[in-house]
Amino acid sequence: MSDSSPLPPVRLTSVAELARDALSAPLLARAARLARWAGPDTRVDAGGGLVEEQLPAAAEALGLTGDDAAAYASEAWRVAVDTGLVEIADEEAGTVAAGEELAQLTGGSPHDVLAVWQTALETVLADASVPDLDDLVDAMDEGGEVDLSRLDWDPEAEAEFLDGVLGNLYLLTANEDGPGQGPVPLPALAASMIVPGDMGEPTNDVLEQVSDAMMRLDDQFRLLEPIGLVEYQPVDEALMVDADDSGDGGTGTGDVDETDVSRYGMVRLTPLGLYGLRARLMEAGFQAPAVGELADKGADALLDGTATYGPTAARAETEQWLARREPLAAARELLSAARGSDSGAPLRRLRCQQALSLVGLPAQAALREVLDDPELGGLARVWLTEHGAADVPAPSQDLVFWLTIDTLAAQLAAEGNSEELQALVEGLAAQHDGFFAAAWRVRHPATADVLEAMGRLHPDKKVAKEARKAAFKARSLFNGG
Structure with missing residues (x-):
């Protein structure tokens, strides 16, 4: 995993539900119970663990029986100490007292509870990386100390x-x-x-x-x-x-x-x-988004933020964003954020179109306002036609080609060299005779890149060659060559 690109977004349950789950986690619940059980007579060793003669009483307090009861009690006590549910009151005397974090489990906020649980998790993760007991016993020297050199453990x-x-x-x-x-x-x-x-x-x-x-x-x-x-x-x-x-x-x-x-x-x-x-x-520095965290941000953050989301997560995020806004105002904000000639703009427009489909008919007025916009006019015509609107002006040929390049650029950014994109490329080349002869002249920042991608994706060598030649012409045109 790289920490430079965002991970897929996750859907988290509410903080209150998560806190309830944390409190009911068996190990944390046992640790809290032992913290309440501990008293002036509770004694610990130099490492903060319960002295051996107190383990049976700790196990009994937890309602544990059987051969592993003492081990489970010892584990729960260690979590109680590491999380601050219990504090060592006097290291020399080996006495303990209730820790400040214990009150957080009953009187703190859900976030306070989760913070305690997160600390407990780190303790358990550290334990999980330690060799099992049999391996440690095998590695003991004659003095009863573990000889790490005997362990195949890094x-x-x-x-x-x-x-x-x-x-x-x-x-x-x-x-x-x-x-x-x-x-x-x-x-x-x-x-x-x-x-x-x-x-x-x-x-x-x-x-x-x-x-x-x-x-x-x-x-x-x-x-x-x-x-x-x-x-x-x-x-x-x-x-x-x-x-x-x-x-x-x-x-x-x-x-x-x-x-x-x-x-x-x-x-x-x-x-x-x-x-x-x-x-x-x-x-650790990773970008790990969660669905819903863009809901109170602007449309520009929504369209850019969902650029790398899968369709299901993008829809869920957009639905939460729209739920906080009046439909027509939201549509206008989305269209405004979709403008641009930067490399991310085509995908923003695709996400905008998808978002507007969730707004529905209340967005119609906003879309009619941008019919003459060079970057949004094609998108507006498609949306209005799909929603059965009347009096939608026919697009010019230049606008049709511009919208085609813009759509392909968005799909390329969203999916890469996918099978769906390859099928789209093959369909375009088959349905429009002379497509490449006209496409290279389209004044769109992504024209050359799209044509190069079509050259990579089309299985017919002759058509692929046409696409590459068109891409070369487009690059020369934009570079003033």
Whole structure:
């Protein structure tokens, strides 16, 4: 992921709903309960953790039983300390007191609650990058200390790997072509980090790396689910038993149904997780827009801001923007913002046309006002005709060609060299005999670029050559050659 270009926009639930989700996240709820449970007799060790003899009482306060109860209580206490729900009152005596942040969970604003949760998330993410207990035990020296040199562990690399996985999960969730709010198979997520994009059939070595990554992620997502970041269906343990029995290092299948991808783990970001990852990405310098944040800005910000949005997100953003304005005034503001000869202007006009379709008939008066505008007249005629308006003046041939170039430039900016654009290019060249002979003369800043794109996209070599020659002429014309 590059932090220079914006990520796909996400749709966030309300801050109040997110705060409620944060308060109900099992791990934060346990941490808060322990913070209220702690008293003058509560003792901690030098690292701020509960002393061992107090773990059973902490587990009981949380209603936890079983072999893992003490470990869960210890984890919740660590989150309570890291988030400021509990403070170390006297390090030498090992005593604690309620922290200032505890009051924020009950008396603070939704944003205050989310700030506490975000801190808790960072604690859990740091824990998720640490080797599991078995690996740490194996790395202990004779004195009982962990010998890091025995671990195949690079803390920075582990943290970067997990950040990369979560970044890809965020992209898949936000992207209109991805699963949206649906679950993502764990193998696909692991492969997104391991398999090169230009690799056809993965090698056995790459497949083994993907399998190893899946097992790491399985452990990590089990840790991340209790803080409310993800909903996770773990890898079916029968798969691991089968892999061990097969003796092939994890690729055996035995009686396992290979077609049931859900058995290999399924993960989805929760609405709270989407909020949390967006906050982390923005803190790291990424542009991570959210639908609705342009609603109180001007039309110029709306048209420019939605330029990189997919059609669904652009429509949702525009609907929120229009909901705050009187229709005719909004139409006039949109048309004014759509003017321009800069490289972004064609796409602004396309977004303007799409926005005006949402305004409907109340926009008609504004569109009639710009019929003689050299940049908006073609757009106005198209809109009025599509909406059944009477007395729409016919466009001149020059205006038809200008609008064609403007539309192609907008589509090129919005979609790149897409199949839809290629079909449009082929249709234009087939329907208009002598198109290129006239098109190169069009006084539009994007004429040469559009004609060059048509030369790239058209499958017929003869037509493509015509387009390239026309592009050369257009560039010479605009350069005064």
